[in-house]
Amino acid sequence: MFSAAAHRLAAELPDGAYVANLCQDRLNFSIAFAAAVLRGQISLMTSDRSPERLRLLAERFPGTYVLTDEAEPGNPLRQHVMRAAFDLTGVQSPNPIIPVDRLAAVVFTSGSTGEPVGHRKLWGALVERSRDAARRFRVGLARPTAIVGMVPPQHMYGFETTVLLPLHSNATVWCGTAFFPSDVEAALAAMAAPRVLVTTPLQIRAVLQAGVELPALHRVISATAPLFADMAAEAEQRWQTEVCEIFGATEVGSIASRRTIEGDLWTTYPRVRVRPGELDEEVVVTGPFATPFPISDRVDAPDSAHFRLLGRRTDLLKLGGRRASLAGLNRILAEIDGVVDGLFVPPADPDTTPTARMAAFVVAPDRTPDDILAALRTRIDPVFLPRRVVKVDRLPRNDVGKLPEQALAALRAQLDRA
Amino acid sequence: MPLDTHALAERDVAQLLVEALHLEISPDEIDPTEKLFGDGLGLDSIDALEIALAISRTYGFELKSDDARNLEVFASLRSLTQHIATHRTK
Numbered sequence: 134m135f136s137a138a139a140h141r142l143a144a145e146l147p148d149g150a151y152v153a154n155l156c157q158d159r160l161n162f163s164i165a166f167a168a169a170v171l172r173g174q175i176s177l178m179t180s181d182r183s184p185e186r187l188r189l190l191a192e193r194f195p196g197t198y199v200l201t202d203e204a205e206p207g208n209p210l211r212q213h214v215m216r217a218a219f220d221l222t223g224v225q226s227p228n229p230i231i232p233v234d235r236l237a238a239v240v241f242t243s244g245s246t247g248e249p250v251g252h253r254k255l256w257g258a259l260v261e262r263s264r265d266a267a268r269r270f271r272v273g274l275a276r277p278t279a280i281v282g283m284v285p286p287q288h289m290y291g292f293e294t295t296v297l298l299p300l301h302s303n304a305t306v307w308c309g310t311a312f313f314p315s316d317v318e319a320a321l322a323a324m325a326a327p328r329v330l331v332t333t334p335l336q337i338r339a340v341l342q343a344g345v346e347l348p349a350l351h352r353v354i355s356a357t358a359p360l361f362a363d364m365a366a367e368a369e370q371r372w373q374t375e376v377c378e379i380f381g382a383t384e385v386g387s388i389a390s391r392r393t394i395e396g397d398l399w400t401t402y403p404r405v406r407v408r409p410g411e412l413d414e415e416v417v418v419t420g421p422f423a424t425p426f427p428i429s430d431r432v433d434a435p436d437s438a439h440f441r442l443l444g445r446r447t448d449l450l451k452l453g454g455r456r457a458s459l460a461g462l463n464r465i466l467a468e469i470d471g472v473v474d475g476l477f478v479p480p481a482d483p484d485t486t487p488t489a490r491m492a493a494f495v496v497a498p499d500r501t502p503d504d505i506l507a508a509l510r511t512r513i514d515p516v517f518l519p520r521r522v523v524k525v526d527r528l529p530r531n532d533v534g535k536l537p538e539q540a541l542a543a544l545r546a547q548l549d550r551a
Numbered sequence: 552m553p554l555d556t557h558a559l560a561e562r563d564v565a566q567l568l569v570e571a572l573h574l575e576i577s578p579d580e581i582d583p584t585e586k587l588f589g590d591g592l593g594l595d596s597i598d599a600l601e602i603a604l605a606i607s608r609t610y611g612f613e614l615k616s617d618d619a620r621n622l623e624v625f626a627s628l629r630s631l632t633q634h635i636a637t638h639r640t641k
Contacts (some may be wrong), residue, residue, distance in 0.1 A: 310620070312596070317612035339600045343607050452595045482591045487602055488572060506593065515595045521575050 138336070139167035141219045146172050147211065151239075153187060154201075154276040157384045160308035161202040161215060162286040163296045165237055166238075171258070173231060176238040177261045179249070180287050184209050185511055189249065198307070204534075217378040233257025240289050242383045242456055252384045257422035262293055262386045262415075263301040263401040269390055270377060272329055273302030278351065279324035281307040282331040283317060288454075289383045290356045294331045304329075310335075317359045327351035333454055334360045337368055337376075350374040355393070356381065357454030359442075360453055365393035380442075383456075385418050385426045389440070414443060434465035450479055452489070453516040462517060466493060469508045471500040474528050476536065477519065478544060492548050493519035496527055521548065559636040561628050568628070571605035572598050583629040591627075599625065611641035 135179070142164055146152070152174045156162035169176045177190055177197060184207050191197045191210050199210040205212065231237075235256040241249040272278045282295035290508055299306050311320045317340055321328055330353045332340075337355060340347070350372050355365075356379040365376040381387035382397050389399040401407060405420040407428075414431040431443040450457050459477060466475035474496040480489030502522035509518055529540035536544075565578035566589075572594070585591040588599075603614040618624055624634040 175633075310616035312616050313600070313614050314607075315603075316616045319615075335597060336602060339604055341614065342604050345613070453595075488597060507590075510590070510593070515589075515593075516597065518593060520573075 134221065135164065135167070136228065137221040137224040137455060138164045138170060138219050138227040141221060142168035142215055143171035145213075145215075146174065146200070147198055148212070149174060149196045149198045151175050151177055151190075151197040152200045153179060153190060153197055153210070155182050155199055155205065155208075156202040156215070156286075158202055158308060159282070159286050159295060159306065163299075163306075165200050165202075165215060167300070170231060170235075170237055173333075174395055175236050176293065177251075178238055178240045178287050178289075179239075180285065181249070181514060183511060186249070186541050187518070193251075211458060231256045233260070238261045238292075240292070240383050248461075248490075251456050253424075254386070255422045258386060258420070259293075259297050259303055261404070261421050262402065263297040265405075266293065266298055266379070266387060267302040267304070269402065270329065270354060272298065272349065272352070273304030276300075276303070277325075278304045279321075279326070279328045280304050280331055281306070281317060281320045281324065281328065283311050283312050283336045284331060284333060284357070288357075289386060290379070290381065290454075291331070293381075293387055294354065294379075314340040316344040318347060321348050321350070333357045334364065337364060341367060341371065347372050352377060354379060356387075358451060360393050362394055367538065369394060382429065383425070385420065385423055388418050388420065398435075399440050399442070401438045407434045407440050408437060409434075416440060450517070452480075452481075452483055452491070455514050457514065457517050462491075462513060465512050466495065466505075466509070469497075469500075469505060472497045472505065474530075476528055476544070477517075478541070478548065481545070490520040491517055492521045492523065494523050494525050494528060494544060496525060517546075523548070552566060559632060561632045563629055564632045564635060567605050568592075568602065571601050581628050583632075584627050587625050587627060587631065599637070606635060609641070610635050610639040612638045 146168060152169050154162060154165050154176050156165050160384050166176055179186055187210050199208050200213050202215050204214050233256055236253055237256045237259055238254040239251040241251050267273050280295060280378055282291055284291035286292055286296050298304055307320045309320060311317050326349055328350055330350055332355055334355055353374055353376045355369060360378050368376050375392055377390055377392050379387045380389040388405045389401045391399045407416040407418055410417040410427045415427050416432045416434050417425050417427050419425045429449050430445055432440050433443055434440040448459050450459055462477045465471060472495050476494045478492045483489045496516060505522045531537055561583045562578055568604045569578050588594050607613055621629055625631060
């Protein structure tokens with residue numbers, strides 16, 4: 134039936150080399166993605182659905198249209214709204230053979246200039262990772278498995294685990310909303326065992342703290358941010374399950390996994406290998422159908438199939454599972470009208486304080502903090518919006534225009550005091 | 552059924568938001584009709600989880616996505632307060 138719906142939608146899609154899939158509902162998103170593949174259209178996957186982002190995509194990928202399940206009034210591009218129900222009588226739905234080197238999707242991250250960087254996903258790589266995940270976590274192999282995902286389908290992690298994985302395994306995905314702890318309780322109860330919960334550390338914490346009772350869980354999979362062993366242990370104990378993590382990056386997709394309580398050693402997926410990179414403590418990941426890519430953390434790799442993470446490289450920020458370049462954010466801030474100079478200050482302990490937020494200092498004599506915030510709101514991912522924008526007369530830069538450590542520490546102290 | 556305890560004031564819920572989210576404003580500064588998410592107060596989905604937790608602890612009931620979306624519970628401090636007042640068990 135899924136296949137029939139995808140074929141039916143594929144026949145209705147407008148022409149266009151590129152399609153921005155903005156479907157809100159997980160099932161619609163999946164059908165839309167499959168339909169685009171059938172039409173040979175390349176799916177642009179962006180979590181940022183602002184008019185500015187869509188215009189930018191259309192500039193870079195001429196002919197882009199929006200495919201969605203709820204009409205978006207602010208959308209500046211051509212739009213196709215998929216219907217809620219399909220008449221599937223008489224639809225032929227042969228299982229297509231898709232070449233491994235077909236470009237199926239482009240997924241975006243923020244680059245150091247603040248502009249989105251697109252990462253090409255070949256069909257072969259997507260299928261390979263799905264099958265690896267299915268085997269590694271024993272999902273949808275011999276028996277059908279139910280998956281409840283608390284992550285959006287546009288983000289690489291949600292895309293792999295809740296859209297692609299069911300296409301290549303015997304898994305069923307919950308397509309209702311599963312965001313609050315009470316939703317998750319209801320969703321899991323509605324699905325038959327064995328059940329897998331696909332989630333993030335923040336959401337595991339929320340579900341644990343809410344104290345909701347979960348039915349028997351085959352496995353919990355977590356990704357997008359480090360999961361601490363004590364929380365994993367509590368989840369394993371409370372929910373009588375195994376808690377595993379996937380390590381990956383939008384650029385390369387999922388590459389490794391571990392069972393969190395077993396320690397800090399990650400095991401790569403089959404045929405994914407790590408080899409030394411150019412910088413100290415750097416490794417480059419290689420895998421079938423994927424471009425070699427350096428992992429952005431500092432890494433120690435005892436062999437080509439295992440590694441440990443040693444800490445982050447300093448320009449890269451991660452908040453709420455989203456990534457940004459600090460240099461990129463600062464550039465965006467400085468380019469706002471009326472901002473003479475500006476600086477984002479990241480939170481001191483983002484991994485241990487889930488609601489930690491950025492702060493920003495600006496030199497902007499004629500603008501108010503609210504003005505700055507409004508300008509930022511249209512330019513950056515909401516999770517990086519500063520909780521406070523502090524106006525100052527000048528930033529304590531040194532002779533070569535840099536902000537020395539002491540000056541940064543003093544700025545931080547100013548935030549704590551105020 | 553709403554409890555027959557002190558009436559739930561918008562300020563009580565504003566206080567909960569400020570404390571749960573470590574907002575750097577006072578509860579009185581939250582306009583009861585201003586948007587909570589996106590523009591206005593500028594909260595996001597991570598904040599939504601924290602709010603759900605705080606509501607569960609303080610008022611004894613669980614937020615559900617269907618309620619939150621369908622009834623526009625999160626539209627403003629006013630709508631959130633009304634939702635809590637209707638569903639609280641403590």
